[in-house]
Amino acid sequence: MLENKNQSRTSLSELGEFGLIDHLTEHFKITKETTIKGVGDDAAILKFPDEQVVVTTDLLIEGVHFDLSYMPLKHLGYKAVMVNLSDVYAMNANASQITVSIAVSNRFPLEALEDLYAGIQAACVNYKVDLVGGDTTSSQVGLVISVTAIGHCVADDIVKRSGAQVNDLLVVTGDVGAAYMGLQVLEREKEVFKVNPKNQPDLEQYSYIVERQLKPEARKDIKPLLKELGVKATAMIDVSDGLSSEILHLCKQSNVGCNLYEDKIPLDPQVISVCEEFKLDSTTIALSGGEDYELLFTIAQADFPKIKANPNFSIIGHMTEEKEGMHLITRGNTKIPLIARGWNAMSDNE
């Protein structure tokens, strides 16, 4: 399907570990004032005067988090960085550096890793972050990618998950559910390809949702946008595991409840039509799909006029007393408890 057709293959063992690191990172430039020393010593050296530092890390495992039969390696590199930057932006911080460690089996030639690092580099350029370190090793099977992202922020600007107040409005950026439906389309095409390898998939009508799955973008724009609007979020989290799971995190850590309104959840028209095609309920997909990498945050009601007409934001609910619990108010005005059905990387059957 979308696999790299490049037939050139250079064995990793020809380069050795240090040669490989040099080769893969030679085109990465240091651009941040906060990076004193990047790749090439025992540790990177950073300097953040008068600011707080944020650190986040994610581990991506082949066969669990990605399937190389439809995920091009360049996109995978890009996405691995996005997953982490999204967590930095969810603190309302500025992302500045990343480290990337990979473990690969011998089935990967050098050219495959070059594709992976081309995606990592594109992410570094687009999001203005420096690659400052990492580790490159072998695995017995499969590809493992571990990314750590470092950001910084003046202390007063940081937004935690724990600051939501009763009566605050619940806001989400962009739209949700698309990445999950993109995955469903890709999985279906993979099955078709298995039966008939000559069949070329036509993904054009699914272009938005497939791109949301294969090349997500982290919401770097939201911090400056909120600042411009004069809005300070009271609590924030990124939507990686599905809207319901993230709402439950915010409520739990802020000791509040929540009413979420089904008719306010932002869905792209393509998500609605593909959900119909797959006979899936679009609200369930929005609540449980995951991998949207949008930001979910709360604001004081007084800030409502500042964001109400902004196309980047949807007000999808409000926070309540903790004892009232967390509920979805359906289109039919039925109140049903909100439960986390987000994608669970630890469950036996996934």
Add this chain to the structure above:
Amino acid sequence: MLENKNQSRTSLSELGEFGLIDHLTEHFKITKETTIKGVGDDAAILKFPDEQVVVTTDLLIEGVHFDLSYMPLKHLGYKAVMVNLSDVYAMNANASQITVSIAVSNRFPLEALEDLYAGIQAACVNYKVDLVGGDTTSSQVGLVISVTAIGHCVADDIVKRSGAQVNDLLVVTGDVGAAYMGLQVLEREKEVFKVNPKNQPDLEQYSYIVERQLKPEARKDIKPLLKELGVKATAMIDVSDGLSSEILHLCKQSNVGCNLYEDKIPLDPQVISVCEEFKLDSTTIALSGGEDYELLFTIAQADFPKIKANPNFSIIGHMTEEKEGMHLITRGNTKIPLIARGWNAMSDNE
């Protein structure tokens, strides 16, 4: 052999990802002033006023970096932290925080991860570092551990690999080669165990080298010791891949050459006797063995009197003009080129 005999097994899927993180990290206490917020938000928040921050990361893969048939999970957790702290100390910085990400297959019960985290916690307590984040996910096969360590230091104290000068003395802490010989003993006992599972290995005569392999300690003590002695290292690296590989790194990054004296290389008597038993050359083991986690550094000749009688240090050589190259001066006074034969995680046959 050394496997956990605890037969209690709790499936990871019973807890779910978030429950598992909560369970494994609940006994970790935040102790550093630089840790503003640890586990439990999108990112950890750190604060380092007037200091530079150092960041290092390592990825450990089952079957490549460790063998659970003789590596107890508690020791593995401890060692995974040491590997990273050693890199922080090699910058002459203070280690302050770590993140730990793990991927595990369903063959690991909760009790196994509790053992792993008990080792991580012991390392955090002994070395006074805070666990501030991570990721917990499933793998299709095997255990993957990714650790990132964060440290800090006033700018003037940081020691890079690149500062060695011609005529500087080359110094190593402790002794080298023991961890590699410990691994040889454990591998041999594993083969014996395969043939006769009732055979209980007697490792007492190998206790030092086996401990160096299974429970290495990072040299946190060197920074304050050098400070007390009034010595400022000009360049520093940790010995993880073998002495020769590390010397070549120092020389390459400092643009100098080196003469290393075979008779000065510090070897524990147990290493010498076990090398004889295994019919291996102890100098080769010291040069290429790896996993010693000692510190290798250079000092100005003027500092020689300050460290010459100190049992923590061995002066093993001196730096030369770059064009003179890097050589081992043997006991027989033969000069042979130094080549990196360190353990290479990228090679096909390891």
